[in-house]
Amino acid sequence: MKLKLKIWRQENVDTKGGFTNYEIDDITPDMSFLEMLDVLNQRLINENIDPISFDHDCREGICGSCSLFINGRAHGPDKGITTCQLHMRKFKDGDSIVVEPFRAKSFPIIKDLVVDRSAFDRIQHSGGYISINTSGNTQDANTTPIRKEDADNAFDAATCIGCGACVATCKNASAMLYVSAKVSQFSYLPQGQVEAKERVLNMVKQMDEEGFGNCTNTGACEVECPKGISIKNIAKMNREFYKAKI
Amino acid sequence: MLISIFKSSIGKKLLMALSGIFLVVFLTQHFLINITSVFSEEIFNFLSHFMGNNPIVQFVLQPILIFGVIFHFVMGFYLEIINRKSRGRGYTRYAGGQNASWISRNMIFSGGVVLLFLFLHFYDFWVPEMNYKYVEVLPIDPDRYYEELIHKFESPVRTSIYSVSFIFLALHLLHGFSSSFKTIGVNSKYYKLIKSFTFIFSIFIPLGFIFIAIFHNLMH
Numbered sequence: 335m336k337l338k339l340k341i342w343r344q345e346n347v348d349t350k351g352g353f354t355n356y357e358i359d360d361i362t363p364d365m366s367f368l369e370m371l372d373v374l375n376q377r378l379i380n381e382n383i384d385p386i387s388f389d390h391d392c393r394e395g396i397c398g399s400c401s402l403f404i405n406g407r408a409h410g411p412d413k414g415i416t417t418c419q420l421h422m423r424k425f426k427d428g429d430s431i432v433v434e435p436f437r438a439k440s441f442p443i444i445k446d447l448v449v450d451r452s453a454f455d456r457i458q459h460s461g462g463y464i465s466i467n468t469s470g471n472t473q474d475a476n477t478t479p480i481r482k483e484d485a486d487n488a489f490d491a492a493t494c495i496g497c498g499a500c501v502a503t504c505k506n507a508s509a510m511l512y513v514s515a516k517v518s519q520f521s522y523l524p525q526g527q528v529e530a531k532e533r534v535l536n537m538v539k540q541m542d543e544e545g546f547g548n549c550t551n552t553g554a555c556e557v558e559c560p561k562g563i564s565i566k567n568i569a570k571m572n573r574e575f576y577k578a579k580i
Numbered sequence: 581m582l583i584s585i586f587k588s589s590i591g592k593k594l595l596m597a598l599s600g601i602f603l604v605v606f607l608t609q610h611f612l613i614n615i616t617s618v619f620s621e622e623i624f625n626f627l628s629h630f631m632g633n634n635p636i637v638q639f640v641l642q643p644i645l646i647f648g649v650i651f652h653f654v655m656g657f658y659l660e661i662i663n664r665k666s667r668g669r670g671y672t673r674y675a676g677g678q679n680a681s682w683i684s685r686n687m688i689f690s691g692g693v694v695l696l697f698l699f700l701h702f703y704d705f706w707v708p709e710m711n712y713k714y715v716e717v718l719p720i721d722p723d724r725y726y727e728e729l730i731h732k733f734e735s736p737v738r739t740s741i742y743s744v745s746f747i748f749l750a751l752h753l754l755h756g757f758s759s760s761f762k763t764i765g766v767n768s769k770y771y772k773l774i775k776s777f778t779f780i781f782s783i784f785i786p787l788g789f790i791f792i793a794i795f796h797n798l799m800h
C-alpha cells in the first residue's frame with residue numbers, strides 16, 4: 335500500500351507545532367497502524383531525522399497507552415478498538431491520512447503525538463479506591479452475595495482502560511465517561527459503599543479542577559470508547575453525586 | 581452544601597436541565613391555550629384574559645418565566661464558551677458526525693435561533709400587551725385577544741418565520757428534552773419510555789404551533 339500521511343509534529347509543550355507530510359509505500363494491509371508508524375520511523379532514523387513520538391505499550395488493546403486522532407476519529411475509523419488494534423486494511427491504497435494528537439486543554443502535548451494524560455491519574459488518586467480490611471479477619475469475597483446485574487455493571491465499568499478517547503472525541507472535551515466508569519465500578523458493589531460519598535465528590539471536584547468540559551450527552555464518547563463503556567454510567571454518577579450532596 | 585452542587589460541572593448541567601424542563605412545562609401550557617384558538621374564539625379569549633389579568637400569573641409566574649428563559653440561555657452560552665475552551669487548539673480534521681447526531685452537537689445553534697425568535701415574539705405580543713395594560717392603561721376588553729392573534733398571522737412572512745423557528749425548537753427539544761433526564765440521573769429501565777415520550781412531544785408540540793400559525797393565516 336502507498337499512503338500520504340499528514341502528521342502533527344511538535345517539539346515540546348511550549349512550541350507551536352504543525353503538520354508534516356510524509357509519503358510511504360511498502361505498507362501491507364496486515365500491519366497495525368502503529369507498525370505502519372514504526373516503518374516510517376525506521377526510515378526517518380535512517381535519514382537522520384527525529385522519529386515521530388507516539389504512545390504505545392501493550393499493543394493488544396489492554397493498557398490504554400496508544401492514542402492518536404486519525405482522520406477525525408479517536409483511535410481511527412473502526413469501532414470498539416484502540417489504535418494498536420487498528421489495521422491498515424481499514425484504509426485503501428493511495429489514501430491520505432491525517433494523524434493528530436488527542437486534543438484537550440487538560441491533555442497538554444509533550445511531544446509530537448504524545449500527550450500528558452496524568453490528569454486522569456490525579457482523578458483516580460482522588461477517590462478511585464476502596465478500603466480493604468487486612469486485619470486478619472478478612473471475609474471471603476464469595477460470602478457477600480451480589481446481584482448478577484450489579485456485578486455485571488460493575489465489571490463492565492471496570493473495563494475502562496483510561497485511554498482518554500472519550501475526552502478526545504467529545505466536542506466539549508468532557509471526561510465524564512471516564513470518571514463515571516471509575517465511580518460506577520465501585521458504586522455498584524457493597525465494598526464500594528464505604529467511601530461512596532467522598533469518592534464521587536472528590537473525583538468530580540478533581541475532574542473540574544483539571545479543566546475538562548461539561549457533558550452535554552451527545553453520546554460521542556460511548557461510540558468511540560474502545561471498551562464500549564455505556565453513557566448510562568454518567569447518569570449513575572450523577573445520581574451518586576446528588577445523593578452525596580443532599 | 582446544597583448550593584455547592586451548582587459550583588460543579590454536574591450542578592451547572594443540572595441547572596441547564598431543570599431550567600429546560602421548566603421551559604418545556606411552560607411550552608405545554610402555552611400550547612394548550614393557543615390550540616383553543618383553532619376551535620373556539622370564546623375559550624381562547626377567556627383563557628387569554630385570565631392569563632393576562634390574574635395577578636398571580638402576571639406578577640409571580642411571569643417574572644419567574646422571564647427569569648427562567650434568561651437563565652437558560654445565558655447559562656447555555658456560558659457553558660458553550662467553557663466547553664470550547666476545554667478543547668484548546670481544535671482538530672484539523674474532526675469527524676463529529678460519525679459518532680454524534682447533528683442535533684446534539686448544535687444545541688447552541690438551535691437554541692440561538694429560538695432566542696432570535698423570542699425577540700420577535702416579544703415584540704409581536706408581549707410588548708403591545710404590556711403597553712396596552714401598563715403604559716397606556718387602555719380599558720379592559722376581554723374579547724380583544726382573538727382579533728389580535730389572527731391579525732398577526734395575516735402576514736405570510738410572519739407565519740413563515742414562526743414556522744421555521746418552531747422547526748428549530750423541535751430540533752432543540754429532540755436532544756434537550758431527553759438529555760435533561762439523563763442529567764437528572766434517569767437512564768435506567770424507564771429511559772426507553774422517556775425517550776419515546778420526549779421524542780413524540782418534541783415533534784408534535786412544535787408541529788402544533790406551526791399548525792396554529794398556518795391555520796389562522798389560511799382561514800382569515
Ligand code: HEM
Pocket residue numbers: 549550551593596597598599600601603604607649652653655656657660684687688690691692694695698752753755756757759760761763
Ligand atoms: C432562548 C434560547 C435558547 C438557548 C440559547 C438555548 C440553549 C441551550 C443549550 C446550549 C443547551 C445545552 C445543550 C446540551 O446540554 O446539549 C440547552 C438545553 C436544553 N434546552 Fe435550551 N435553549 C433555548 C431555549 C429553550 C427553550 C425555549 C426550551 C424549551 C421549551 C429549551 C429546552 C431545553 C432543554 C430541555 C434542554 C436540555 C438540558 C439538558 O441537556 O440537560 N431551551 N439549551
Ligand code: SF4
Pocket residue numbers: 493494495496497498499500501511512515555558559560561562563
Ligand atoms: S471510558 Fe472508554 S474511552 Fe474513556 S478512558 Fe475509559 S476506555 Fe478510554
Ligand code: FES
Pocket residue numbers: 389390391392393394395396397398399400416417418419
Ligand atoms: S498500546 Fe496498549 S492499548 Fe494500545
